[in-house]
Amino acid sequence: MFSQINEHINRCVDFTDAEIMIFNNLLIPKYIPKKTLILQEGEVCNFEMYINKGCIRTYYIDPKSNEVTLQFAIEDWWVSDIGSFHDRKPSKLFIESLEPSEVLMLNPETKEKLLKEAPKFERVFRLMIQKNLTRLQDRFLQTVTTTAVEKYLDFIERYPTIPQRVAQHYIASYLGFSPEFLSKVRTKLSRGSVIRE
Amino acid sequence: MFSQINEHINRCVDFTDAEIMIFNNLLIPKYIPKKTLILQEGEVCNFEMYINKGCIRTYYIDPKSNEVTLQFAIEDWWVSDIGSFHDRKPSKLFIESLEPSEVLMLNPETKEKLLKEAPKFERVFRLMIQKNLTRLQDRFLQTVTTTAVEKYLDFIERYPTIPQRVAQHYIASYLGFSPEFLSKVRTKLSRGSVIRE
DNA sequence: GTCATTTATTGAACTGGTTCAATGTTTAGA
DNA sequence: TCTAAACATTGAACCAGTTCAATAAATGAC
Numbered sequence: 536m537f538s539q540i541n542e543h544i545n546r547c548v549d550f551t552d553a554e555i556m557i558f559n560n561l562l563i564p565k566y567i568p569k570k571t572l573i574l575q576e577g578e579v580c581n582f583e584m585y586i587n588k589g590c591i592r593t594y595y596i597d598p599k600s601n602e603v604t605l606q607f608a609i610e611d612w613w614v615s616d617i618g619s620f621h622d623r624k625p626s627k628l629f630i631e632s633l634e635p636s637e638v639l640m641l642n643p644e645t646k647e648k649l650l651k652e653a654p655k656f657e658r659v660f661r662l663m664i665q666k667n668l669t670r671l672q673d674r675f676l677q678t679v680t681t682t683a684v685e686k687y688l689d690f691i692e693r694y695p696t697i698p699q700r701v702a703q704h705y706i707a708s709y710l711g712f713s714p715e716f717l718s719k720v721r722t723k724l725s726r727g728s729v730i731r732e
Numbered sequence: 733m734f735s736q737i738n739e740h741i742n743r744c745v746d747f748t749d750a751e752i753m754i755f756n757n758l759l760i761p762k763y764i765p766k767k768t769l770i771l772q773e774g775e776v777c778n779f780e781m782y783i784n785k786g787c788i789r790t791y792y793i794d795p796k797s798n799e800v801t802l803q804f805a806i807e808d809w810w811v812s813d814i815g816s817f818h819d820r821k822p823s824k825l826f827i828e829s830l831e832p833s834e835v836l837m838l839n840p841e842t843k844e845k846l847l848k849e850a851p852k853f854e855r856v857f858r859l860m861i862q863k864n865l866t867r868l869q870d871r872f873l874q875t876v877t878t879t880a881v882e883k884y885l886d887f888i889e890r891y892p893t894i895p896q897r898v899a900q901h902y903i904a905s906y907l908g909f910s911p912e913f914l915s916k917v918r919t920k921l922s923r924g925s926v927i928r929e
Numbered sequence: 930g931t932c933a934t935t936t937a938t939t940g941a942a943c944t945g946g947t948t949c950a951a952t953g954t955t956t957a958g959a
Numbered sequence: 960t961c962t963a964a965a966c967a968t969t970g971a972a973c974c975a976g977t978t979c980a981a982t983a984a985a986t987g988a989c
Contacts, residue, residue, distance in 0.1 A: 557904040601876075618866035620870070655859060664862055665814060665861055668861055672815070675868060675875065678908075679800050683975075715939085715977075718937060725974090849946070901966070910948080915969080938982080938983070940981090941980095942978085949970105949972090951970105955964100955966070957962100957964085
């Protein structure tokens with residue numbers, strides 16, 4: 536149950552067996568059925584969730600009811616609304632499972648305890664957020680500089696397993712355009728790559 | 733010279749005088765003239781820069797020569813390419829001063845030394861990046877869900893001093909549309925708010 | 930296995946923002 | 960104080976992506 540996450544955190548910082556033990560004892564395992572709403576807009580997010588198995592989606596709904604997918608999280612990823620979690624303020628985001636999922640959770644109390652008893656974890660979380668930040672930066676720049684075709688091609692290259700696991704309109708909402716247009720992009724691409732004789 | 737930055741870091745974590753001393757001794761003050769290129773695409777970023785005075789812009793130029801402004805940093809902000817700085821890999825970004833600026837810098841060595849001698853700073857940097865991440869998240873969501881008018885109005889409300897300090901086309905490149913269109917947005921807004929008689 | 934629901938495709942009309950080019954305005958420097 | 964360069968405005972033609980509506984295909988619940 537903990538082997539995957541232990542390997543995950545050991546990739547960037549070296550921990551002693553004692554530290555790992557403290558960590559594992561604080562993690563709360565949970566099973567989440569398919570299509571379950573885990574966090575609603577307006578609620579304070581009280582978890583950081585590591586995914587052992589499954590697929591979880593974070594999204595935002597704007598005042599005009601446009602839905603934007605912020606993240607697809609699969610095996611070996613973390614999900615949370617880090618801002619809401621840390622500042623104890625209401626989230627703007629929704630989080631839901633797209634597949635039945637097995638997760639390991641920290642809540643504000645256990646995370647604080649962890650950082651107190653094993654301060655080296657401070658570094659793990661900094662590195663994690665740092666990676667998130669640079670990825671989001673790239674995504675932001677891509678969003679304003681590229682076309683729908685380029686975005687879609689980059690997505691399937693970067694996350695080749697996701698299109699097989701989630702409905703297409705979720706991908707459109709991740710890439711920032713309408714499901715109809717994604718469909719058109721896809722037919723255009725497949726037409727273009729057909730070999731004529 | 734250090735009063736501003738000391739107050740800045742003390743806002744989120746409590747430090748002893750000894751820790752502050754270590755910190756201040758590691759900071760490298762620097763004066764940067766107006767319109768100076770501080771980092772070029774392809775270079776490894778070797779600084780984290782706190783601005784005591786001035787204005788510095790981070791931007792990206794995509795393969796089609798579109799320029800996107802990622803950040804305007806003014807007094808009491810940090811500038812860096814955190815991904816490049818941390819992983820010692822070439823940056824995709826440019827950083828330049830828009831005004832003559834006075835900054836305090838850390839480089840990879842002094843930052844490492846700081847974290848070793850005063851590990852509580854790990855927390856400061858995590859909080860800083862966390863704040864950055866949530867802000868970028870908001871900005872990303874805004875980018876895909878709002879119109880140019882809404883983006884512009886939000887910008888002048890959020891950063892009321894910036895429009896007085898930087899050229900308008902930089903603001904357009906921050907908001908993700910063309911300078912011509914920003915001009916049209918502005919005239920439309922001013923027309924709309926004129927009181928007729 | 931069937932029916933209801935969700936998801937994907939396609940087309941036509943439309944719109945927010947771009948591009949290009951021309952003109953006007955501000956700024957800085959000798 | 961004059962001039963050159965950078966910046967801002969405006970208009971016309973254009974285009975990438977949206978919206979709406981209709982149809983087709985896939986999925987899942989019983």
